[in-house]
Amino acid sequence: xxxxxxxxxxxxxxxxxxxxxxxxxxxxxxxxxxxxxxxxxxxxxxxxxxxxxxxxxxxxxxxxxxxxxxxxxxxxxxxxxxxxxxxxxxxxxxxxxxxxxxxxxxxxxxxxxxxxxxxxxxxxxxxxxxxxxxxxxxxxxxxxxxxxxxxxxxxxxxxxxxxxxxxxxxxxxxxxxxxxxxxxxxxxxxxxxxxxxxxxxxxxxxxxxxxxxxxxxxxxxxxxxxxxxxxxxxxxxxxxxxxxxxxxxxxxxxxxxxxxxxxxxxxxxxxxxxxxxxxxxxxxxxxxxxxxxxxxxxxxxxxxxxxxxxxxxxxxxxxxxxxxxxxxxxxxxxxxxxxxxxxxxxxxxxxxxxxxxxxxxxxxxxxxxxxxxxxxxxxxxxxxxxxxxxxxxxxxxxxxxxxxxxxxxx
Amino acid sequence: xxxxxxxxxxxxxxxxxxxxxxxxxxxxxxxxxxxxxxxxxxxxxxxxxxxxxxxxxxxxxxxxxxxxxxxxxxxxxxxxxxxxxxxxxxxxxxxxxxxxxxxxxxxxxxxxxxxxxxxxxxxxxxxxxxxxxxxxxxxxxxxxxxxxxxxxxxxxxxxxxxxxxxxxxxxxxxxxxxxxxx
Numbered sequence: 001x002x003x004x005x006x007x008x009x010x011x012x013x014x015x016x017x018x019x020x021x022x023x024x025x026x027x028x029x030x031x032x033x034x035x036x037x038x039x040x041x042x043x044x045x046x047x048x049x050x051x052x053x054x055x056x057x058x059x060x061x062x063x064x065x066x067x068x069x070x071x072x073x074x075x076x077x078x079x080x081x082x083x084x085x086x087x088x089x090x091x092x093x094x095x096x097x098x099x100x101x102x103x104x105x106x107x108x109x110x111x112x113x114x115x116x117x118x119x120x121x122x123x124x125x126x127x128x129x130x131x132x133x134x135x136x137x138x139x140x141x142x143x144x145x146x147x148x149x150x151x152x153x154x155x156x157x158x159x160x161x162x163x164x165x166x167x168x169x170x171x172x173x174x175x176x177x178x179x180x181x182x183x184x185x186x187x188x189x190x191x192x193x194x195x196x197x198x199x200x201x202x203x204x205x206x207x208x209x210x211x212x213x214x215x216x217x218x219x220x221x222x223x224x225x226x227x228x229x230x231x232x233x234x235x236x237x238x239x240x241x242x243x244x245x246x247x248x249x250x251x252x253x254x255x256x257x258x259x260x261x262x263x264x265x266x267x268x269x270x271x272x273x274x275x276x277x278x279x280x281x282x283x284x285x286x287x288x289x290x291x292x293x294x295x296x297x298x299x300x301x302x303x304x305x306x307x308x309x310x311x312x313x314x315x316x317x318x319x320x321x322x323x324x325x326x327x328x329x330x331x332x333x334x335x336x337x338x339x340x341x342x343x344x345x346x347x348x349x350x351x352x353x354x355x356x357x358x359x360x361x362x363x364x365x366x367x368x369x370x371x372x373x374x375x376x377x378x379x380x381x382x383x384x385x386x387x388x389x390x391x392x393x394x395x396x397x398x399x400x401x402x403x404x405x406x407x408x409x410x
Numbered sequence: 411x412x413x414x415x416x417x418x419x420x421x422x423x424x425x426x427x428x429x430x431x432x433x434x435x436x437x438x439x440x441x442x443x444x445x446x447x448x449x450x451x452x453x454x455x456x457x458x459x460x461x462x463x464x465x466x467x468x469x470x471x472x473x474x475x476x477x478x479x480x481x482x483x484x485x486x487x488x489x490x491x492x493x494x495x496x497x498x499x500x501x502x503x504x505x506x507x508x509x510x511x512x513x514x515x516x517x518x519x520x521x522x523x524x525x526x527x528x529x530x531x532x533x534x535x536x537x538x539x540x541x542x543x544x545x546x547x548x549x550x551x552x553x554x555x556x557x558x559x560x561x562x563x564x565x566x567x568x569x570x571x572x573x574x575x576x577x578x579x580x581x582x583x584x585x586x587x588x589x590x591x592x
Binding site for chain 1: 413414417418424433434439441465469473510511512513521563567
């Protein structure tokens, strides 16, 4: 029995930070806030801490200047965190700004749960950053893992609380009365906008019995969701069920909890993919690049600048080392080839694998590698075909500087 | 409450007491341990307090938690009328994107439910409809709306027939003051 995400690394934590900040930026882009000024302020009553303000101050939260300040300061804080600048004040601004914004948008009569777990993720990351700043010793693996464990714990626990409320307040009537089918029908009549209306369709077919029966089953999985943290076999069963539940509610009830859905990979080992690949005593990975291509040389410069552990080695495709390693059939037309412990990778695979080895924000390259290779390679080929025309060529192959020489194969 | 506390304990104790979780928590700095305990304490408190307006962002997780009653499907339609008599179906969530995820829909429904309750409730519902009309007129360059109508439809689920017309009634109509008029 092991705890999910317990072995934290800075790279995994960084990737998680990028993921959460990215999701929040999408959320803020969807919530411009300024539209709220059109609603009468008499209907507004913020929830949570901003609601503790005196009414005379509370209503000023809906002024355009205040809303824009909240929005822009939150965006600026998230961008600072993404680029690793002024992170301590940025986390504080993000916590206050995002909590206030979420309080305001719920101040018109309905408290929903969509962004709540995403907010908890920000609290977890901010708490870790704060402790790290106060600590004398560098962060240990447990502290690096804290944001992921805490968010995964909060996410799974909130699923559990949903089930607990249902079982203690609604059971057994809620499972036997057909309430779920009724909600599905009602949601299908949502005024306008995108919706699949599958709820109303399903309610007229025998599928409604399947829906009614799946309700207690999903509730049991929700109840036991925290076990995902420690039981791998249960996790393999529970996460697909919860994922299916999100997709089904989106299609049948027009309720798109995409924020929680986007956090579901946290209940799997997926974040481990962002951990750096261990470098053993075997030959280090080598990037073979077109030595006369301007774009390829810039790519190599970028990799050298960001490969802080100096893991990667380099060689021009036109050189002897390329013929030695790749053989006589070294692809003349390829602009970049990567050779590592998994074999030889070409085209978009080579670029993405090389970037992923840089760690940190570059780990997002692993997400891009989920795009079908045919599509990625098509884009790669289009860029490669135009590389000389757009980025130019050099008369001779790139010569490494004295500091770089040790990293270039002769 | 007791059942809820018992169920929470039944889930939390085996997980929090498991060796890997105890080892992880033990390896954390003291401040992190306190932060972790405080955070999950607030999550539990927010749920049990059942007062999300006060405790947000630590809220009660009540989604689809009680039987739907009465067994009636209810929905609302918001229609705008131009001076030429053209009808436009209004989507509150599109007009107020920051209040998406049903936040504006539920607020509108609440306001309409109490429209016959007194002048204050009626004013509240009128103010919401006026906001819808004005937001639409700001967002579109087409002919502006002059009137916004809220219609409420109720369908008894026992007799539900997807093909049958629904029983709908106009519950509120507001005129949008035009530029130059008071």
